[in-house]
Structures are given as C-alpha cells and as structure tokens.
Amino acid sequence: MATGLSYVSIGEDRGEVIIDSVARVLNAAGVPCVLWAHLLWSTHGVPTYVPQLDLVIPDAGLAAASEAMMTGSFSPPLVACPDPTTCRDGSSPERRHPHTAFHMHIEGTIRVQAISCLCFYVQSETLWFLPPLSASLAKPRECPLPRYLAFAVVLVPKVHILTEALMRIMARDHGTRVGSCCVQHFLYIPIYVEQRGILDISLLPELFEELYKQMTTGSPADVAKASLKLRRNLGAPLAKERYR
Template sequence: MSNLSQSFMASIARTLNSAQVACVLWGHPLLNVHGVPSIIGSIDFVIPDDRLQTGIKALAQIKRLTPCLRGNLCPSHPQERYTPPPAFHMHVDASEVTIGLYLQSETLWFLPPLDDSLSSPQKLELPSYFVLASDQTVLPPWRPGRGSGVFKSGEYPVVVPRSFILLEAFLRLYARDSAKRIGSFGLPMIGYMEQYVDDDGFLDVTQLVEPLKTFYEELKEGKKPVRQWTTELKEALGIPEEEPEDYRTW
C-alpha cells in the first residue's frame, strides 16, 4: 500500500522534525527495516515525553490524517490491543491504518533522553545506539521472505534503533509487562529477533548489556522453563513479581 511506503514514513518523520520533535521509528515498520517479516497496520514513532503535544499539533497539519472518532471501538484503543498502545494516534484517510506516537518513557526509557539534535538527523553524527534507516552498511537489504530491509537512499533521513537496542527493548518490555495482557507480545518479538535478525547475522549479541546478554543466550538454549526464566529475568532487573491479569475480564 502506498500509505505505508518508505516515502510516506519519511514524510511523517520530516513533519515531526520540522516541529523540532525528535522521533525514532518504532513498531512493525521498525521490524521490517531489521528484516523481520511483519504486516504493517500502523506507522509508529517514539518521541520525547515533553514533546507529545507539539507532535500532536504537527500531525494535525497533515491533510491525509484524520482524528480518531471511534473511542474504545478503535483497534488502537488500549482495551482492544494485545500490545502496548500509543500515547496518541490518528488515522490515514479515515482508514484502519494509523500513525502512532509513543513516549520514550514507555518504550526506550533505558536510553539517554531524545534531544533536539535528533530533529536534524541529516546533520548529526548519531549516537552509537541509533542508525539511519537508509544505512546499507548496518541494515539488511530486501530479501525474499524477510522484511523490507534498509530504506532506499534519497529518502528523508529516519532514525532507527540498532538491532541490539531493539532486542534490549523487547527484553525489558517483556520483563516489565509479562504479567499483563499487553506483555504477551514480548516473547514472540524476542523470538523473531533471534530467527530473522540474529540467525541472519545482523545482530551483534556482544553489544547487548548484561544481564540481558546472559538471559538472551539462556532463552536461546532453551534449558530453563520459560516461567523460571521470566522470574529470574525480572529479579535481575529489579522488577517486582505481579499477579497475572485475569484475561477473562477483558
């Protein structure tokens, strides 16, 4: 769909950056960039918490985007999702396709704050944990049975987390939300990173911080029951154990 083209994603990043809102690609489009085959129903970006209102105003200037009028009937509403919801979203041409804004405190909180310098990525030497979506030296090319891979050169520069940072995010998100309904997505995402990124040689596990590196390798070995592994991961990260949500109440 043209709605979900790399050019359209880049245009959203340009709009946010023009309003001095630093943004980092997130969600299923980011999985595709890293070579994970994933159906894209939304284009998501992580932005600084204190720039949310500015980001909302910037998106409102895009003619193809319309406000969500469906309330809790919208598939992007928290009660309808099995994945963490965005802080704000709009619809593309009143369709099911959405543009979502996620807060850094809910997604990439373990990284330094996204600062204003990232709103001019074409002029910036990126931190070591980010890369441009068009960087062919780091990201995989398009391959059959994989995601879209690296952006074509010539597009407006879009910032993406490197693969080891994306894996770290999924490990931390799973540990944080494993007792919740929205935490159910975390373990499959870690598995996709192993199958499509690590196994294909596009993930440098040595760059993963401890204790996450050890826990990722333990999960790959499969020698521990997942419940035990999850409990030990939460303990290592200082996350208190919670009673699982009763999914029957949803």
C-alpha cells in the same frame, strides 16, 4: 549521542511516502521520531506486518507532535479518531500492543497493505533505558549519529537495542496481553535476525546477553529461570554511558 540509533530514509520502496512526510513534519517541529513496532521489526528482517506507522517520540514533545499532525498537510490526509478509548489503534482494552499516546487514521488507504493509522508512543513507555531523545536528533543534517543515507529523516534503533527493549517490556508487562505479544516477537529474533548475522549479542548489556542465550538456546527450565531472573533484575535503567 546514543550509538544505538541510526538514521534511515523510508520512501516508496517501503510502501508509503506518508512515513517520510510525517517524519519531516515532526523534525520541523523540533520533535525527533524513532521507528517502532512492526515497521521496525520488518526493517530488521522479522516477517511481521500491521498496516500502521508507529513512532516513539520524547514525552515532552507529545503536545507539539500532536499539534503538528492535526494542523499539517499530508497526502493521503490524516483524520482524527472519533473514539480513542474504544479504538483498537488507541486505548481499547482488547488491544494487544501498548496503548498509544496519540493516534490518527489515514484517509483513503485502499491499496493492499497500505498504512492506515499513525500512532505515537512516548519514550518513557518504550525506550526508557536510552538517554532522553533530544531536540538535536530532529536535525539529521547536523547530527553526528551515523546514517545509512544522505537525506535520512527517521531514527531506527539498532537490532541489539530492539532486542533489549523487547526483553525489558516482556519483564515489565509479564502476564498481560502486551507482555505475551512481546514474547512472540522476541522469539522471532533468533529465527529471523540472529541467523542472518544481523544481531551481535555482545553489544547487549552483560545481564541481557546472559539471559538472551538462556532464553533462546536453553531447556524449558532454563527459559523459565531466565525469565524470572530478568524480571527480578530489571531495577533502574543502566548508566546512560553504556549507550553512548
């Protein structure tokens, strides 16, 4: 199993019971889910917040996951988006984050900072460098992955995996709104995560460790060279054994 993932349980202490219930419905449908975007970043200590639940799911599980959300019973209820192509939570050209593969709105969220939207992203667009998310990961009690709590249901990438993902997306989407947004969040890592001793950069693949150091401690010229080298060296994903 991929050692870059751990289970966590997210309930009222994180602000929303809806997170736990969505994950359990997905698991029951055989679809593993990985926390993504702002809730993931805040889990690792980055002070950023957007009131939506972002989850990465296997590409092959998108249809089953979407059906489970549309037919499931949730409190507060989930409602379909009337126009995903123009919605800022969907595929709007004004969206700064990667377009969602599927999203629904959460009805009746009036509390300050309450989660108002559920968004799915597919693995091929987000964590493509990890081994495919298998159905076995949807069974937390049977899976040998390490977990923080006994009844955990949500998979969370460890911080070095998040760091590598941001670097890869920065390179892939260089010069776009999405790429610029990833640069912003990448720059939070040395300030809010590494300084707290949470990030062990030696866990990054060698190339990424080298470029991370240059991009976070080097001169502006070093940063520019490292950014160019990152884009030139992305290529094919590294051998999956690196993440086991």
